Amino acid sequence: MTGSPAGLAYGIQLPVQSQSTIYAESWEADAGPADLVEIARTADRAGFDYIASCDHVAIPRRLAPAMSTVWYDPVATLAHLAAVTTRTRLLSHVAIVGLRHPLLTAKQYATLDHLSGGRLVLGVGAGHVAEEFAVLGADFRQRGAVLDECVDALRAALGPEEYPVHHGKFFDFEGLGQRPRPAQERVPVWVGGSSPPAVRRAALKGDGWLPQGDPRGRLPELIAELRRLRAEAGIEAPLTVGAITEPLYVGRPAWDVGRRTLSGSPDALAESLRAYRAIGVDQIQVRFRCRSRSELTDQMAAFGADVAPDL
Template sequence: MRYGIQLPVQSQSTLYAEPWEAAAGPEDLLATARAADRAGFHYVASCDHVAIPRRLAPAMSTVWYDPVATLAYLAAATERVRLLSHVAVVGLRHPLLTAKQYATLDRLCGGRLLLGVGAGHVEEEFTALGVDFRHRGAVLDETIDALRAALGPEEFPEHHGKLYDFEGLGQLPRPAQERVPIWVGGSSPAAVRRAALKGDGWLPQGDPRDRLPQQIARIRQLREQAARGGAAIRHSQGPFTFGAIAEPLYIGTPTWHVGRRTLTGGPDELAESLRAYRAMGVDQVQVRFRSRSRGELIDQIAAFGADVGPHL
């Protein structure tokens, strides 16, 4: 089972940001990504919001780094770790624009891109950018189809749909990967179905452990039904990656209050707890560490990579 991390600093929702992040900056982001790269993490991830309305700013904050710029910045400073948009609200932008940005990123980083996509939830963002919020699911469905074409091997991609129509327009460079993995985020019935039939993987949004098995079973059922019915799973090729987001972690015995939901203990104990995700069918787990400083976070990342990761 592989493991990745949502980077600190680049998004600062009160749901997960640590107090030290408020005064942090690019150098802290860079140091964390390098630590994850050294520790053998499968990916580092960056979120996506264009603008936060005042009504949501107290909870979400307005600190949301652009994922393409952020991941490109980190690509030049890392060697092995993959770069995940978790998740890009791709329906906010024309797919040719999105394809140009992420194809360039994949070329620059040597084929390390993982494109995580989601429908979005902030209505004011959609309104400001002239995108239909009420039908954002349908917008995302077609956008994924268009991105499959625009991120494919063809210099002149072609797509003909209800919302987007293009052909005869060349885009170079092409991605370094022959096929950019698209992981679909979200835990609603519609998102789960979209992941099953259009994605190469699923990124759950807040599913607790006891709900994951039924979600995984549903995705498998949908994919099997499509195959049995003779209808090809659209654009689906190769293995499907099931994800999970683990509870907050702290390796060792904390001397400060890390929250009642945080998993603490020695490496063996934490590895045993996380292996339960693999038993459910999870292929990659996203971990988050409680920390009071950049140094403490980097120490936790290093300890996880050295002492917990090998047992997964």
């Protein structure tokens, strides 16, 4: 998906699979696989462009009170949900690819793309947990440079060649075959992050950009920088520009959804969200305030039926 004048695509980062205290709702603590399946099926029916899953291997005790230790594996999670959906795409938001050798990452995600009939979007990011890198033998200090090379290596390893070739500073491979190949001729790579290095990486190496949840007021400047960098590099291919919206609630809530939450009629929500398209955003990642799985799926269905047609 590269965006179009017709409107905004919309996707969702799945609840339950990551439970940071920053965004997790209380009901998620007791939720599990059955809830994820129903949410994914709702997304599929309600026109969501993608469902997304995060990536962390191990959380140190110092960060666990804020981040929790609940982080489902994204490949396993998305593969499970691929089997119960038919059209919604499967996004890693984001895979910390520097934690693993690119051929291992390629094997996992190529298989996911093959099994899902070509629905993978590979979102990548640098990571931020030093202990996670240390225990896996990865260099935290060089994670940006490693990620830059990983994107190049993954382009080769997820391309059409059975025997991909990459010769770089950190990784070197040739003459090693991997099948199955991805179903897609070119797996989209979306780069996450809003720091200057991340924006530059997205501009020069990405098919899409996944910001970190920047406020609307900052997005125009970042999008302008993306475009400037791509123009200077002579890159003419389209870039899917993303944004994470404010929390949403379709309708008038009967409970306190928080002052930052956008709520109200479908028309009012659509009008507010269309402003993202006006500043150059192609896809929005939405999140709904909810007190239960059923309230979430009701919100998703209402969004797909009543808000999305006016985006």
